Amino acid sequence: MNRVAVIGVGITKFGEHWDRSLRDLILEAGIKAIEDANLDGKEIEAIYGGTMASGYMTKQEHIGALIADYLGLNPIPSVRVEAACASGGLALREAYLAVAGGIYDIVVAGGVEKMTDIQTEEVTVALGEASDQEIELMQGVTFPALYALMARRHMYEYGTTEEQMAAVAVKNHRNAAKNEYAQFQKEIKIEDVLNSKVVADPLKVFDCSPITDGAAAVVLANMEIAKKYTDTPVEIIASSHATDTLAIQNRESLTSIKATRIAAQNAYKQAKVEPKDIKVCEVHDCFTIAEIIAIEDLGFFEKGKGGIATLDGETEIGGKVAINTSGGLKGCGHPVGATGIKQAVEITMQLRGDAGKRQVNAEIGMTHNVGGSGATCVIHIFKR
């Protein structure tokens, strides 16, 4: 297996881009990443792009071909992958595998979602297609409802409180305010979260990630040639992907995501590191409870202690492990197909020392990208 490095990153502002289309976003992120990698376009051998529901939300499928076309990279192979909200992470993994396996030397991995072209109620249905359509969506269960069930159970089993969940949102908005690409630029307080409108009890508006447009891209290269393009290649020292049942009713637990635990075990083993070695990590906080469950399942905190640790500031920049310095899905925004790539952009910037006001002193970082309510988990570990 070849060693693989990130040699370039590009990202659009995350937010509501009323004046821009899916392809505009792809173009901006893609070109930024290619320029950041000091590449001539002709050196790119393949593209892997992640998007969840472009067909439903923008009436455009065939996204692989679209990306190659609008980046002017025809006739190279361009592959769209989809794994719900883990589509971006999975695009990164497939691109990584292709370089690690010696198929290509230089590839672009990107993610995109344009979510504001349809009504909010339709977005709820589109996202619901990541659940088990027959068992969950068709019965009227939305994603806030699924995560509300997990939150209630976590509160029951471990005494997790609404205040602790709110602390996740407060931290992630604080980090987002330091990130120019983030959708939200304002800090919020615990009371703002607790007093916000209930979406699916106990989750309130500020416990939920927003609807967002955005795109992100990274350029990967065989480590042997990476130094030709950059003085600061960031190596991907682990890539893992695990699956679980689509429907939460078929899971062993509502308070732990098995796919996360398995993917994390495999990633730590491949990278030969332990949770304590990770100093900066982007986790999949589609809802505040999801971040609490993630930091437990990833081994940063004991099961049931994630909420307390968050309230105690252990996941802040400067804490035991800096979680979601980008602002996470909650503060930076969640264009579903782009999120997994945005996580890689953020960790690359952190390990290069390019993260400005939100900079963490770290040598090793991690990304944790979840599809649906946990049926897919994709994890990558990065090293400078």
Add this chain to the structure above:
Amino acid sequence: MNRVAVIGVGITKFGEHWDRSLRDLILEAGIKAIEDANLDGKEIEAIYGGTMASGYMTKQEHIGALIADYLGLNPIPSVRVEAACASGGLALREAYLAVAGGIYDIVVAGGVEKMTDIQTEEVTVALGEASDQEIELMQGVTFPALYALMARRHMYEYGTTEEQMAAVAVKNHRNAAKNEYAQFQKEIKIEDVLNSKVVADPLKVFDCSPITDGAAAVVLANMEIAKKYTDTPVEIIASSHATDTLAIQNRESLTSIKATRIAAQNAYKQAKVEPKDIKVCEVHDCFTIAEIIAIEDLGFFEKGKGGIATLDGETEIGGKVAINTSGGLKGCGHPVGATGIKQAVEITMQLRGDAGKRQVNAEIGMTHNVGGSGATCVIHIFKR
């Protein structure tokens, strides 16, 4: 690069499955392939699944996780890829690359589409999402219209006739009648095609592939262990993938698919064979004109001579090269995400000598899978 072989195949009946869901079809094809490969499920390391528009047509995305879940294969990695009507071929290619690159030894590649759960007009929109949404679909251009433009131009440049196009449909229905999995089991005559209702002039109903439900799967293995499972492994000696502009208005030609030409060149080079070595080939005949263009672009016949060659019987079983022995998209049916895998199933059966009444004497076979109007082309060459 490791050598890779097909060691098992599975397919559902193609047709209108009013009583069966997307997951029922996946399950049947997947289990048949695994059984055909004499595998214990635990030996499977990863899944690659192709589907084009499951989100739009069945309200189910997150298809990778769905496949692993319903085949009982959690927690292994399971990846959905999408490239419009080439989704199946692309799933095969990504699975091939993963084994060739040494990532896995045994993987399943599958394809599925459930198209009859929505109205026909909606299917037309869903398929239209494979075109350039802004330039084509939004202006009301449907796929029959796009291929009608190509047909008219081919008639103008080369004198191709409606009768020659009809001969494609007649041959493919004849082959389909010999294939128990095919949607259509009745032979038709040239006059039936010529007298059928016009869809987009000069294309008539019998020039168009139908709306179909179906699934297909193949098991791939590293050649070194393939013999452990089967006495008749079919090696994949080439895999290639090329892209072109989404919109046909941006192409150099309307009578030749550049992505096909480039993918074919690369495939012949990798396999070290020439067109004359291919004795059986499944080509992407979404419309009759598409088969004529394909057999020219693949180098079987001179440009402009595909129609005459077809009318003269050169593409029949027993002719110069047997094209679409399965019945093709036209006769066997076209569940869009499944088609590329069905092509691989057919060629594997042919090279194994399992093709019954439609058996061809061939050592080398080929599959040609196109996305949209030619923005994606995926080609594989197989050898017994």
